[in-house]
Amino acid sequence: xxxxxxxxxxxxxxxxxxxxxxxxxxxxxxxxxxxxxxxxxxxxxxxxxxxxxxxxxxxxxxxxxxxxxxxxxxxxxxxxxxxxxxxxxxxxxxxxxxxxxxxxxxxxxxxxxxxxxxxxxxxxxxxxxxxxxxxxxxxxxxxxxxxxxxxxxxxxxxxxxxxxxxxxxxxxxxxxxxxxxxxxxxxxxxxxxxxxxxxxxxxxxxxxxxxxxxxxxxxxxxxxxxxxxxxxxxxxxxxxxxxxxxxxxxxxxxxxxxxxxxxxxxxxxxxxxxxxxxxxxxxxxxxxxxxxxxxxxxxxxxxxxxxxxxxxxxxxxxxxxxxxxxxxxxxxxxxxxxxxxxxxxxxxxxxxxxxxxxxxxxxxxxxxxxxxxxxxxxxxxxxxxxxxxxxxxxxxxxxxxxxxxxxxxxxxxxxxxxxxxxxxxxxxxxxxxxxxxxxxxxxxxxxxxxxxxxxxxxxxxxxxxxxxxxxxxxxxxxxxxxxxxxxxxxxxxxxxxxxxxxxxxxxxxxxxxxxxxxxxxxxxxxxxxxxxxxxxxxxxxxx
Amino acid sequence: xxxxxxxxxxxxxxxxxxxxxxxxxxxxxxxxxxxxxxxxxxxxxxxxxxxxxxxxxxxxxxxxxxxxxxxxxxxxxxxxxxxxxxxxxxxxxxxxxxxxxxxxxxxxxxxxxxxxxxxxxxxxxxxxxxxxxxxxxxxxxxxxxxxxxxxxxxxxxxxxxxxxxxxxxxxxxxxxxxxxxxxxxxxxxxxxxxxxxxxxxxxxxxxxxxxxxxxxxxxxxxxxxxxxxxxxxxxxxxxxxxxxxxxxxxxxxxxxxxxxxxxxxxxxxxxxxxxxxxxxxxxxxxxxxxxxxxxxxxxxxxxxxxxxxxxxxxxxxxxxxxxxx
Numbered sequence: 001x002x003x004x005x006x007x008x009x010x011x012x013x014x015x016x017x018x019x020x021x022x023x024x025x026x027x028x029x030x031x032x033x034x035x036x037x038x039x040x041x042x043x044x045x046x047x048x049x050x051x052x053x054x055x056x057x058x059x060x061x062x063x064x065x066x067x068x069x070x071x072x073x074x075x076x077x078x079x080x081x082x083x084x085x086x087x088x089x090x091x092x093x094x095x096x097x098x099x100x101x102x103x104x105x106x107x108x109x110x111x112x113x114x115x116x117x118x119x120x121x122x123x124x125x126x127x128x129x130x131x132x133x134x135x136x137x138x139x140x141x142x143x144x145x146x147x148x149x150x151x152x153x154x155x156x157x158x159x160x161x162x163x164x165x166x167x168x169x170x171x172x173x174x175x176x177x178x179x180x181x182x183x184x185x186x187x188x189x190x191x192x193x194x195x196x197x198x199x200x201x202x203x204x205x206x207x208x209x210x211x212x213x214x215x216x217x218x219x220x221x222x223x224x225x226x227x228x229x230x231x232x233x234x235x236x237x238x239x240x241x242x243x244x245x246x247x248x249x250x251x252x253x254x255x256x257x258x259x260x261x262x263x264x265x266x267x268x269x270x271x272x273x274x275x276x277x278x279x280x281x282x283x284x285x286x287x288x289x290x291x292x293x294x295x296x297x298x299x300x301x302x303x304x305x306x307x308x309x310x311x312x313x314x315x316x317x318x319x320x321x322x323x324x325x326x327x328x329x330x331x332x333x334x335x336x337x338x339x340x341x342x343x344x345x346x347x348x349x350x351x352x353x354x355x356x357x358x359x360x361x362x363x364x365x366x367x368x369x370x371x372x373x374x375x376x377x378x379x380x381x382x383x384x385x386x387x388x389x390x391x392x393x394x395x396x397x398x399x400x401x402x403x404x405x406x407x408x409x410x411x412x413x414x415x416x417x418x419x420x421x422x423x424x425x426x427x428x429x430x431x432x433x434x435x436x437x438x439x440x441x442x443x444x445x446x447x448x449x450x451x452x453x454x455x456x457x458x459x460x461x462x463x464x465x466x467x468x469x470x471x472x473x474x475x476x477x478x479x480x481x482x483x484x485x486x487x488x489x490x491x492x493x494x495x496x497x498x499x500x501x502x503x504x505x506x507x508x509x510x511x512x513x514x515x516x517x518x519x520x521x522x523x524x525x526x527x528x529x530x531x532x533x534x535x536x537x538x539x540x541x542x543x
Numbered sequence: 544x545x546x547x548x549x550x551x552x553x554x555x556x557x558x559x560x561x562x563x564x565x566x567x568x569x570x571x572x573x574x575x576x577x578x579x580x581x582x583x584x585x586x587x588x589x590x591x592x593x594x595x596x597x598x599x600x601x602x603x604x605x606x607x608x609x610x611x612x613x614x615x616x617x618x619x620x621x622x623x624x625x626x627x628x629x630x631x632x633x634x635x636x637x638x639x640x641x642x643x644x645x646x647x648x649x650x651x652x653x654x655x656x657x658x659x660x661x662x663x664x665x666x667x668x669x670x671x672x673x674x675x676x677x678x679x680x681x682x683x684x685x686x687x688x689x690x691x692x693x694x695x696x697x698x699x700x701x702x703x704x705x706x707x708x709x710x711x712x713x714x715x716x717x718x719x720x721x722x723x724x725x726x727x728x729x730x731x732x733x734x735x736x737x738x739x740x741x742x743x744x745x746x747x748x749x750x751x752x753x754x755x756x757x758x759x760x761x762x763x764x765x766x767x768x769x770x771x772x773x774x775x776x777x778x779x780x781x782x783x784x785x786x787x788x789x790x791x792x793x794x795x796x797x798x799x800x801x802x803x804x805x806x807x808x809x810x811x812x813x814x815x816x817x818x819x820x821x822x823x824x825x826x827x828x829x830x831x832x833x834x835x836x837x838x839x840x841x842x843x844x845x846x847x848x849x850x851x852x853x854x855x856x857x858x859x860x861x862x863x864x865x866x867x868x
Contacts, residue, residue, distance in 0.1 A: 049717070055825060057583065057629050066586060140584075143591045195601055201631060216630055216640055217817030217825075219717045240717050244815040252699045252711040253815070418585040419577030419830050428576070460592040461584045
């Protein structure tokens with residue numbers, strides 16, 4: 001647990017003041033903390049209550065990759081690897097790994113002495129089964145990641161050898177496995193209909209907490225795993241996840257102490273902004289850096305005006321992104337410089353933001369493309385479909401509408417709920433512009449390049465459904481996905497970013513991280529870059 | 544025996560209506576863009592078309608709409624509400640889990656609205672034109688005009704956040720492990736704010752109806768007769784006026800049972816209550832057709848039941864109605 005010294009001192013002072021009298025015990029404790037060696041002695045016991053804004057259909061991270069699933073299940077089910085405090089892959093169920101020089105074989109050494117919550121031992125057979133039957137067949141993005149996985153060999157119970165038909169960069173695999181590498185128990189799933197298995201909603205894992213109950217619409221409860229392989233962990237007795245969908249009600253629950261944590265922007269931005277100045281809470285994106293996301297503007301290039309790159313560029317120049325960030329989302333973000341966020345240091349090419357706000361240039365580009373202002377000052381009109389991921393999406397849609405009005409493009413907003421918007425945009429292609437979110441998952445190859453690679457089948461959401469195709473981008477995408485040398489890979493992605501920024505079939509407008517609001521009673525929190533999806537074995541709560 | 548027969552006749556008469564409602568809703572939902580797999584994909588944050596196709600097959604969405612409807616109705620005949628796509632459990636189970644909360648909320652609200660509305664209405668009618676009447680009527684107007692979610696939120700701000708008297712949401716203290724009477728009291732405490740929120744609008748309606756109805760009845764001949772024969776004022780109101788004035792109120796209860804189910808969506812959202820209203824909303828957003836149809840089916844049964852009970856109460860209140868049948 002690393003907490004800086006000033007924080008420790010402050011916390012010690014608060015603790016000491018909080019105790020009714022300056023009891024000797026409190027004094028010693030305060031002094032001990034003041035020395036800067038540790039930030040308070042973790043307390044065993046207590047219940048951490050977490051607010052969630054949506055119900056989950058499935059609580060099995062081996063077949064559903066989404067932060068909504070991880071925020072519950074990653075405490076119960078464990079992945080092969082996770083990120084450590086510095087954002088580097090660290091072993092969880094795997095202790096070490098080694099890639100063959102040709103990049104086609106990756107050998108994982110598995111942790112010994114780990115048991116499932118039902119008492120059965122964890123072995124390489126579980127990894128083999130999960131990889132071949134769950135990740136490769138059902139896991140969203142996992143099917144893509146493991147497309148070239150031929151087999152998983154199990155020479156002994158603690159070794160799993162992944163064999164690929166095409167080289168896979170070790171770093172890509174490790175980073176992807178943080179999200180797409182949760183292991184399910186073979187003995188529970190084998191021989192059953194995977195999608196109908198009751199363990200999908202009553203997960204059995206190896207994690208620090210054991211699943212207790214899932215009351216629909218109310219809560220999920222997990223309690224301490226007494227036989228957890230990390231000796232002496234976890235600290236908490238229980239974790240309770242409560243479903244509170246109304247954002248105002250959720251912040252009320254936080255303020256009355258009914259819940260102590262709300263993560264992944266589950267509160268209204270206005271409330272998060274307000275709670276920042278409330279001494280009882282910490283509002284921060286620390287611990288969620290690994291889940292950067294962008295506000296997107298997606299162009300349907302089947303539309304003749306939008307097929308012209310000058311028009312797409314003109315639209316980008318016409319929208320004042322910094323203004324949107326400052327005034328609509330409380331300054332919580334910055335203009336993106338491309339599809340790879342700056343937090344992804346292994347790949348970020350450190351280029352400037354490509355399209356500065358310049359309405360004059362926008363107008364000139366539109367004129368140049370041959371779309372002169374007609375009667376009433378309008379050049380042409382477009383249909384914009386917002387894909388409602390967050391409360392900022394409809395705001396951005398309106399902002400886009402007004403910004404484009406100024407350069408003579410009339411925008412009609414078509415409001416649909418998420419399911420409706422997804423099928424309209426990705427299945428029916430019935431849109432000109434779409435705006436929503438893109439989430440970055442640690443490596444560009446996992447879920448970012450599919451936004452640009454041509455050849456997405458009709459109906460796959462959040463892929464290249466814009467009718468846009470570039471040989472250069474396709475080639476770079478494929479090469480980078482199987483390039484083994486990290487330096488060369490980074491260089492390929494730099495070229496790739498340049499190419500897609502130039503052509504902008506999709507414009508990543510902002511670069512943002514999610515926010516958590518956490519009660520200051522919670523400690524050991526947000527200490528890894530994907531803490532929201534972490535196992536919380538070392539989290540504790542003040543009495 | 545006659546009651547049972549009446550009940551069965553009522554139910555038989557409602558069956559065609561129920562069928563039309565279900566088929567209509569089914570077809571309406573076909574018009575909404577997106578299906579349950581789209582909603583699922585949204586929740587997952589994307590995925591591959593192969594997975595999507597597999598899921599569509601799994602949920603039976605690859606069949607034509609007519610086949611899906613026929614399949615649904617055939618299952619319904621066998622009293623099988625199908626499988627919920629959101630929860631992966633039988634719809635009947637999911638609804639059974641949610642129904643008690645909604646019934647409690649509706650029962651408490653209806654009782655409060657009815658009792659409160661009656662008392663205040665009588666009081667206002669008795670003091671017509673005086674300050675209690677003005678006060679009650681103004682309050683009634685305010686309750687009627689204010690949206691219930693706002694009441695709810697303000698209730699939370701005042702009673703939960705500032706005063707800390709009542710919980711901000713939920714149906715009971717999670718993980719506290721209360722049992723027996725303690726648990727009941729805990730649930731009652733959690734229901735105070737939601738009940739008030741849902742009841743106030745209805746209370747305002749009842750109050751106004753009761754006031755008008757009392758004023759009308761108080762001028763009728765039999766009330767004058769009662770007074771003339773020397774009955775005290777309380778006796779006149781309770782034994783003669785109230786009974787007749789209650790008739791329009793009872794009609795309203797039957798009508799509003801359905802409205803209340805709708806209103807509970809908002810209240811259940813604001814207070815994070817796991818009720819039927821929220822479930823209905825969730826199923827629309829997630830395109831969970833089976834669950835939604837199941838809820839409509841159960842709600843329709845509920846409304847039919849309430850109206851049936853109202854009919855029975857009619858007979859009790861005014862023997863002429865029962866005799867007329």
